Amino acid sequence: MRYEITELTNMVLVIDKKNNKVLVEDRKNQNWPGYTFPGGHIEEDESFTVAAQREVFEETGLHVHNLTLNGIKQFSMTINVRFMCLLYSTTEFSGSLKSSAEGKVFWMNLDDLLANNRLADGLADVVKIMTSPELSEVQYSGKNPKFY
Amino acid sequence: MRYEITELTNMVLVIDKKNNKVLVEDRKNQNWPGYTFPGGHIEEDESFTVAAQREVFEETGLHVHNLTLNGIKQFSMTINVRFMCLLYSTTEFSGSLKSSAEGKVFWMNLDDLLANNRLADGLADVVKIMTSPELSEVQYSGKNPKFY
Numbered sequence: 001m002r003y004e005i006t007e008l009t010n011m012v013l014v015i016d017k018k019n020n021k022v023l024v025e026d027r028k029n030q031n032w033p034g035y036t037f038p039g040g041h042i043e044e045d046e047s048f049t050v051a052a053q054r055e056v057f058e059e060t061g062l063h064v065h066n067l068t069l070n071g072i073k074q075f076s077m078t079i080n081v082r083f084m085c086l087l088y089s090t091t092e093f094s095g096s097l098k099s100s101a102e103g104k105v106f107w108m109n110l111d112d113l114l115a116n117n118r119l120a121d122g123l124a125d126v127v128k129i130m131t132s133p134e135l136s137e138v139q140y141s142g143k144n145p146k147f148y
Numbered sequence: 149m150r151y152e153i154t155e156l157t158n159m160v161l162v163i164d165k166k167n168n169k170v171l172v173e174d175r176k177n178q179n180w181p182g183y184t185f186p187g188g189h190i191e192e193d194e195s196f197t198v199a200a201q202r203e204v205f206e207e208t209g210l211h212v213h214n215l216t217l218n219g220i221k222q223f224s225m226t227i228n229v230r231f232m233c234l235l236y237s238t239t240e241f242s243g244s245l246k247s248s249a250e251g252k253v254f255w256m257n258l259d260d261l262l263a264n265n266r267l268a269d270g271l272a273d274v275v276k277i278m279t280s281p282e283l284s285e286v287q288y289s290g291k292n293p294k295f296y
Binding site for chain 1: 150151152153154155156179189190193195196198214215216217219220222224227228229230234271282284287294296
């Protein structure tokens with residue numbers, strides 16, 4: 001197959017090393033609510049890295065720098081339509097935290113986030129990719145994640 | 149924009165650390181001939197990592213393990229059609245080298261490859277992403293690469 005339809009998105013784990021916290025968004029989106037990380041859709045012709053920086057700024061007011069691409073979440077939504085989320089992380093940011101209409105943003109300890117009952121569906125799988133150097137992909141077949 | 153048409157491909161830098169060489173393919177493809185690395189198209193529903201392993205095996209006879217995702221090469225081919233190549237590297241492989249119809253494969257020193265006049269168009273940009281931990285993307289606007 002040479003071409004397929006793709007929904008191209010990103011998500012960024014912003015880490016405050018000094019305070020041992022990560023940046024969390026309580027996303028209001030009805031299709032995928034709950035505690036997650038900032039991110040969104042990549043625009044036509046846009047750099048993937050710039051798109052990730054833009055989304056973080058729009059949703060949190062922070063400028064993020066030196067993003068690391070940790071891996072990709074992907075699955076087939078239907079025949080020949082693939083959802084892709086590029087997963088980044090960074091410890092470098094500047095600016096003042098400011099929530100957007102997408103949802104309130106705040107800092108939280110990562111272990112507390114993972115144990116929270118408001119954690120968005122599948123976010124633990126994303127965290128696993130973002131924090132495991134030996135992994136670079138999670139693919140879903142139904143609800144079942146496969147890690148690579 | 150929510151959806152776009154994508155050509156999803158991969159390329160793998162296989163490194164023989166012991167002999168300080170990398171695996172090169174003299175690709176016959178008329179659209180993109182010359183010295184490059186093994187890789188190809190991702191099939192529908194296929195894991196990106198599995199696709200990279202499959203392509204290397206098909207084109208070189210080698211099984212590759214523990215791939216690292218180093219970054220992505222991407223550009224708009226036309227309005228709403230994006231070319232994407234996922235760039236991997238590994239130092240772990242097994243099996244016996246065997247060329248395919250795609251082109252002869254052989255081991256070569258990386259510096260010698262980069263200096264060779266048969267180097268495929270743009271391959272130096274790909275090598276830069278594959279070997280620079282601080283970079284994860286090269287995007288083209290025409291022939292001009294932008295690195296992120």
